[in-house]
C-alpha cells in the first residue's frame with residue numbers, strides 16, 4: 001500500500017494546556033483507499049486533521065504527504081491546502097458566504113481561476129451534488145444535511161487528492177447519510193483518497209477499506225475492517241462497541257460461518273441468511 005499521508009511520532013499540546021492532545025501519533029492513510037479513523041470523543045482525530053492541513057504544527061514529529069515532509073512556508077501551505085481538502089464536522093465553521101453558489105465558487109476564485117472556468121466548475125459541482133435547485137437559496141434556510149453537502153461540494157470542487165472528513169454523518173438521517181456515502185464512493189472512484197473520522201463503528205465497518213483506531217492521542221490499531229473489528233476484546237478495552245453486523249455474525253454457529261467472509265451490509269447479511277447460508281462473500 002502506497003502512503004498518501006503519514007504521521008510520524010507527532011506530539012502536540014494546545015496552548016495553555018498540560019495534557020498532550022497527540023502523544024507520539026504514528027499512522028498512515030493509504031493512497032486511493034477509504035480510511036475510517038475511529039476513536040471516542042477527545043481521542044485526537046480532529047487535532048490530527050488540523051495537523052494534516054498545516055493549521056497546527058507538531059511540537060515534535062513529522063507529517064509526510066506522498067513521502068515529502070510538510071513544509072510550513074506560506075506558499076507550500078497554500079499548495080498543501082489545494083492537495084488536501086478538509087470538511088469540518090460543523091458546516092457553520094466552513095460556510096462563509098450567503099448561498100451555495102457563492103460558497104462553492106469562493107475557493108475557485110481564491111485559487112485565482114478565470115471567471116468562466118469558475119462558473120463552469122461551480123455549476124457542474126452543484127449539479128452532481130443535487131444542489132442545483134438550492135444554488136441561490138440563503139444558506140441559513142438550508143437544513144443541516146444540505147449545509148453539509150454544500151460544505152463537501154466547496155471542498156470537492158477544488159479537486160483535492162486527499163479528502164478528510166470530520167464526522168461527516170453526525171446528525172444526518174439515513175437518507176442523507178446514504179447520499180453522502182454515495183458521493184464519497186464516487187470521489188474515491190475518481191481517484192481521490194478519502195479518510196473520515198467517526199465514532200460510528202457500524203459505519204466504519206461497512207464503508208472503509210482500511211481502519212485506524214485512535215485513543216488518547218495515539219493510533220493503537222490499524223488494518224482492514226474485518227481484522228480490526230475482529231479484536232473485540234481490545235475494542236471493548238478502548239470503550240468502543242464492535243459493529244453490530246459483526247456481533248450478529250459471531251452469534252451464528254461456527255459451522256455456518258466457516259469459509260465465508262462476514263457480510264458488511266445488512267443486504268449481504270439478509271442474502272446470506274435467506275440463501276441457506278450460501279451467498280456471503282466466500283473466503
Ligand SMILES: Nc1ncnc2c1ncn2[C@@H]1O[C@H](COP(=O)(O)OP(=O)(O)OP(=O)(O)O)[C@@H](O)[C@H]1O
Nearest residue numbers: 014017021039040041042043044045046047048199
Ligand atoms: N481548542 C482546544 N483547546 C484546548 N484543548 C483542545 C482543543 N481542541 C481539542 N482539545 C483537546 O485535545 C484532545 C483531542 O481533541 P480532539 O478534538 O482532537 O478529539 P476528537 O477525537 O476529534 O474528538 P471528537 O470525537 O469529540 O470530535 C482532547 O483532550 C480535547 O479536549
